[in-house]
Amino acid sequence: MTPVPCAEARPALLDLQRGRLSAARAADIRAHVAGCADCTHAAEAEAALTDVLEHRLPQHTASLAFKRALREQWPAPAAPSRSWRRRWRVLAPAVAVVLLASVSAPLVWDRAVGRPEREAVAALTGEAVNDHLRMLFSQRPLEIESGGIHNVRPWFAGRLDFAPVVRFEGDAEFPLQGGAVGYFLDRRAAVLVYHHRRHVLSLFVFRADGLRWPRGGLEPVGRVQARAQRLRGFNVLLWRQDELGYALVSDVEPDALRALAVRLAAP
């Protein structure tokens, strides 16, 4: 085994973790790391960064509509000409597959599209209701008391990595109470609290990238298409506008929730 100095071992740590070193070289680096506290820490730092990047860095996926547009852009392969006998030999298994698919398609569709979407909607809805409850149970739910939206919205500057787009400043029916910074799933969110009679309505605004978003069951709510959900007695409206996601949740009646959503989504 060849002794290795720190200056030589340190740049090789990532290669070691990636399995890019020869067996002999890997053994030398491992032996050095085992006996060197600084290089042990450096190796842990490399591993921690890799772990964070591999598990938590958002992976942006292209929308289905965009992928469909790409498919249309790239021409399909030209079909080669064949005799009917050869064609049938090729087609017979395909016909069998089509028949089988017609029977199993609903199940496959549900597994591939329906179930993931239901799970995604359930996750968004559950998070919205739980965050709303945390807001209600909190001793000091509001970090900024409302002096109007022009007082609340600038307060978020420097506290979030996006600008929450909320223009509705409250009115007699839905007075704005204030705002706070919270979390929605794995990301920071702007929380705005409105009242309606004696009910509390929480609006969570967050970056929507990387989140699976409902595509079905949407209904027009003002200018946006929203998904209405009900969970544990709470009504929830979920919608997207540009790159932001919105979750509005309360125990008010669905019509009242929709009325506030229309105001929030107005230009």
Place this chain on the structure above:
Amino acid sequence: MTAASERDEGGLGREALAYADTLYNLARYLTGNVTEAEDLVQETYARALRAHAQFTPGTNLKAWLFRILRNTFLSDVRRRRNNPVVGGLDTVMPSVHDAAEQAWLREDVDLDRLRGLVAAEIEAGLMQLSEEGRTVILLDLEGLTEVEVAEIMGCAIGTVKSRLARARAALRRHLKDYAR
């Protein structure tokens, strides 16, 4: 176009389109927004379609598409600036922060905080890097070899190594700010 080349083009297209999400992810981190990322991926496929005859079957299609995407992005950046990039796009200085990097590597508590960062903070940290820094980190995460990354970025393998080390060190410094 002959029937044979149409068939090749179609087969290549099916395989190429399987990488749409991977390409889009890099495009999002390069451009920083949905619209420009979609434009960039669309232009990448358009160029790949025009140049499909230049692709050598049996070589890495994903790396070929990444190279087209990055070159398209850089051409676009240069066109917008209306002048060529001088001295590379890498703004990460290797030696300036060495002392801080060494100090941080020795602090266990920071590693614990690093592990507690949320997705948005990690993304924000990555977006603070130069284009070269973001690209080399993302290509490395994609599991491409150093040889493939070198081909995509048009540099030597040793340069990939040093750029990756510098970019990861810079990212750790940025994430340290979030981990406080």
